[in-house]
Amino acid sequence: MSPSTPRQSSTRARAWGFLLPALLWTGAFFLAPLVIMALYSLWQRVGTRLVTEFTLVNYHDFFAKSFLLKSLLNSIEVTLIVTLVSVLLAYPLAWILAERVPRRWQRLALILAILPFWTSYVVRSYSWLLVLSEGGILSNLLLDLGITAEPVSFANNRGATVVGFVHFFVMLLTLTIYANLVQLSPSYRKAAADLGAGPLRSFWHVTLPLTLPGIMVGAFLTFVLCIGDYITPQILGGNRELLLPQTIMLQIARRSDFPMASALAMVLMAVVSLVYLACARWLKIDRV
């Protein structure tokens, strides 16, 4: 380590100058709000007053009041179902796109497969309402086919939420798994075939393990985005069975109970962090 010359230290000062705006912004509008939120979660709302004495009462209430804990369990259940179903639906599609579609059509097929991705998030959930609600496309189809005698509603329940989520995440996962599959060198499969493995065996022992990291990254992304989403369950699931983001929004909108909402948000963050730690060994995303 040589002592830094004046020129070096002046360019270093300039570098800090370039870095500072982004650091300040992230500090002021991301980190500080999180710290303030953590602080709020340790305060309490009594009547309409904010009592700024440290207490764990919000966290205690979370476990004591069954509807709060239930909404977390609902969220975890729905998210796990969505992640599993989306991976199971997207993998074959990505595989067919990468292995069976002629190369010059692949790009077009992929663009088509993720086209509805670009509809607005709110509008996408609303579109499913057009399909699933009473008198909608599905209900009409069943009437025409004579399967049901009355219009039926498929909206306002967990199934509708899952369908809305799966629709979005199948597109996302098809993209990530496809990207993973086309990167695989064909020589691995050729080697497996040379050694006498049939297509099924070669898939099971070669392709699948090699794409596992891609699946895990996609599944983790799905989990994180799904468990924190408010729009889809609110529009499609309705209010009969609440998910955690809906409970959080209720605390804010109906009761202005920021401390309780903060505590619930901290719980949400904790769950995501735990899942991250659990999958960390598969999530070796190249650090930028």
Added chain:
Amino acid sequence: MRGPLLHLLRSLPLWGYVLLLYGFIFLPVAVLVLFSFQDSRLPVPPFNGPSLRWYEAVFSDARLLEALANSVVVALTSSLAAVVLGFLAAYALARHRLPFSGLLQGFLTAPLTVSYLIIAMGLLITFNALGVPKSLLTVGIGHVVINLPLCFAILYSQMGDHQANIERAARDLGAREWQVITLVTVPMLWPALFASFFLSVTFSWDEFIIAFMVSRFDVTLPVEIWSMLRSGLNPKTNAIGSFVFLISIATVLVLDLVVFRSRKA
């Protein structure tokens, strides 16, 4: 002759699966667009149309148009801010050896790992506590928070060593730092700058939860659409939804044409 036919029959389930999944993916969007041309008051079968009455209704709705304009302004300004901040930070970390640079990168990209809902709540509570009024400005601030890490990550990943060499050459030839940045670095990086800007625009344009929580009287388009949903199924919502879809597709096409084609050339 049996070979190809058998092969085709064998792969039939495969194409059936593809068709089924494409159907599932396109069903809601197709229904959305089709019934935006509905002539009656409900966007459900039977379809009687086509009619443009709901598009007329959209374009004569002052609130909706204002929300649209708000969305454009917020998306463009917040994305510009995110790109500038992200670029400067990426330049600093890629071109200078700073202490704790790994930690600093982690800090700048940290917002990518936190739900928008939580970022929105944190901002809401903070603005409330400080008495900052909710407005489009606060929405824009939130959108910079979510897009800055993205811009930083994209730009940082694109700042390679060969560019550093050209920058060094420019410096040796007497260029000052701002000249190096504006005349050398920015032109070399412009596809990445363009991509991160447009990606930010699409994210901001579509963002709901932050815009919902930290805005009040002036709202962005997704929030306005959200409040339209209270009236239930309505072909007008189909019309604005289809219009937004069209804009997003156009944006993606521009991005694809300008960035990816130019990179190939």
